[in-house]
Amino acid sequence: MAIAAVRPAEPADVPEITRVQLATWRTAYAGLLPDEVLSGLDAAGAERAWLHAVTHGPALVFVATEGDWTVGFCAAGPAPEDEVAGADGALPADAATTVLVSALLVEPRWGRRGHGGRLLAAAAHALRDRGATRGVVWVPEADSASLGFYRSVGxxxxxxxxxxxxxxxxxxxxxxxxxxxxxxxA
Incomplete structure (x- = not known):
């Protein structure tokens, strides 16, 4: 088996981050999202957005590799208030130290090899070093694979x-x- 690793993303990683995002969405979200939404994903727009995220933040972006292949990525950073507020709009006491995992995707053909766990662990470690204590993520209710993954990490x-x-x-x-x-x- 090739060596698996996680590292901070660099601008040169952006085309692969975009490729992984589009390939994963088109596979994992088929049936959840309309075909025209998935076929209409804008690769150039996504690449511009990822280049901005990688170079300017505020989220930290990490890539997972296996051998020479980029197989997944994670973006996580300070959670906007509306992402952590309760249904009544009230903020929890730890709102200032809560982060949002805005993306964690592993290309399906590379799944079940620990890449998602390594990505989330790297992001969590880096964000804890910056004072964060808790994370939140939004997951489609019908996405049993992602729900199972997050439950497996507590x-x-x-x-x-x-x-x-x-x-x-x-x-x-x-x-x-x-x-x-x-x-x-596991």
Whole structure:
């Protein structure tokens, strides 16, 4: 087996980050999102957005590699207030030290090899060093693979749900939350 690693993303990684995002969405979200939404994903726009994220933040971006292949990535950083607020708009006491995992994707053909856990662990470690204590992530309710992954690291739904308009189809997402002191388990 090739050597697996995680490292901070660099501008040269942006084309591969974009490729992984588009390939993963088109595979993992088929059936969750309308075909026209998935086929209409803008690669050039995504690449510009990722280049900005990698070079300017505020999220930290990491890439997972296996041998010479980029197989996944994670972006996480300070959580905007509206991402951590309760349904009533109230902020939790730890809002200032809560981070949002805005993306964690591993290309499906590279799944089940520990890349997701390594990515989340690297992000959690770097963010803990910056004073963060807790993370949140939004996951489509029907995405059992992602829900299972986050539960395997000790993150659980916190009771907050949102419904998005996904190209004329509603997409219900659950907010999961957990400590950045991760417990990785099989």
């Amino acid at each position: 993150w659980e739904p916190d009771g907050t749900v949102r419904t998005l308009d996904a190209g004329g189809r509603t997409l219900r997402e659950l907010r999961l939350s957990g400590s950045l002191e991760l417990t990785l388990r």
